[in-house]
Amino acid sequence: MAALDQAKILELPEGLPIRPLPPLTAVRAFEAAARLQSFTRAAEELSMTPAAISYQIKQLEARLGLTLFRRLPRKVILTAAGEQLAPSVAEAFKLLQGAFSTVAERADGELAITALPTIASSWLVPRLGQFQKRQSDLHIRLDTSVPLVDLNLGAFDVSIRSGSGSWPTMDAHFLLPDSYTPLISPALAASTGGIRTPRDLQGRRLLGRASVWKDWFDQVGAAAVAPSTQAGMDFGIEHYDVTAAIAGEGIAMASPLLFAEEIKRGQLVQPFPQTVQPTDGYWLAYPSAxxxxxxxxxxxxxLLTEARTALEAYPRPAIASAIPAG
Incomplete structure (x- = not known):
């Protein structure tokens, strides 16, 4: 919308009634005839006949109750009313052309992605440069808003979200499971003799959503030893919970798949193989149209190739199987 932002848009004086616009075909015929000072040349530009141009302008004049052109034997001349109208109509069409050009350029030359913050920062961004190298003519724009974006509005091309994968008017492709398990820094795990059973989590600060912690303890058969999450912290974004866990501030309930590199580098350890899945996974979605x-x-x-590679490198762990409470 840069053309619209930069252009000076005239506002109607306060109190002036807004009348219905005339048909665009008639206005377009007037603009071309006024600019070219010829019905014949306007007809050639718009792929119409001179008679059709004349008819459209007569319709416009009848609607306005004004004569816009003086018809002379071999040319047409704008009347005073036509001269008053022509510059504003020409400017309006320039604005329209600029707006459509901007949209067309974005449609052809930009890929706009909206994704949840954690999968964007931990998984997508480290890989996205590889795609841009393959598609060097594309400009990549990434948004990491949490609220769900309506892709049908046209501001974004694709979305990476968690959920069922069933959304009206959308095509969706499964990417990765949305799995959670406790993750802890090695130093914190060793500070009290290690984490071997769920009972060892008692007295530790728990980071992340309390509801997911409860589900994990329930599903591994350790609800009786589950510590209170009231003294824990939830930063609202999984990536922040993991950042705190790496700093030794507590134990994060997070995805071992999205943070596989941190586990590989020894910044985190995964004490238990069991995970819970609060949703049906992460999906790539875009309008079917x-x-x-x-x-x-x-x-x-x-992206589907990248997801398959990530899953093969990190096999899906056991889900919801019971472990001793200790």
Missing amino acids: NARAAKIRAFTRW
């Missing part, structure tokens, strides 16, 4: 767009097809192929 845009499924054939070249940039969306290319991104989908690349």
Whole structure:
């Protein structure tokens, strides 16, 4: 919308009634005839006949109750009313052309992605440069808003979200499981002799959503020894919970898949293989109407390959199987 932002838009004086606009075809015919000072040349530009141009302008004049052109034998000349109207109409069409050009440029040259913060920062961003190298003509724009974005509004091309994968008017492809398990820094785990059973979590600060912690203790058969989460902390974004865990501030309930690199580097340890899945996983989604767009097809192929590679490198762990409470 840069053209609209930069252009000076005239506002109607306060109290002036807003009348219904005339048909766009008639206005377009007037603009071309006024600019070219010829019905014939306007007809050639708009792929119409001179008679059709004349008819459209007569319709416009009848609607306004004004004569816009003086018809001379070999040319047309704007009347005073036509001269008053022509500059504003020309400016309006320039604004429209600028707006449509901006939209077309974004549609062709930009891939706009909206994704949840944690999967964006921990998994997508470290890989996204590889895709941009393959599609060097594309500008990549990433949004990490938590609220769900309506892709049908056109501001974004694709979305990476968690949920069921069933959304009206959307095509969705499964990417990764939304799995959670306790993650802790090695130093904190060793400070009290290690974490071997759920009972060892008692007295520790728990980071993350209390509801997911409860589900994990319930599903591994350790509800009786579950510590209170009231003294814990929930930063609202999983990535922040893990950052605190790496700093030794507590034990995060987080995805071992999204933080596989931190586990591999020894910044975190996963004491238990068991995980819980509060949703059906992470999905790539986009409007079904845009499924054939070249940039969306290319991104989908690349992202699904990346997801398969990540799953193969980190096999899906056991889910909801009981472990001794200790």
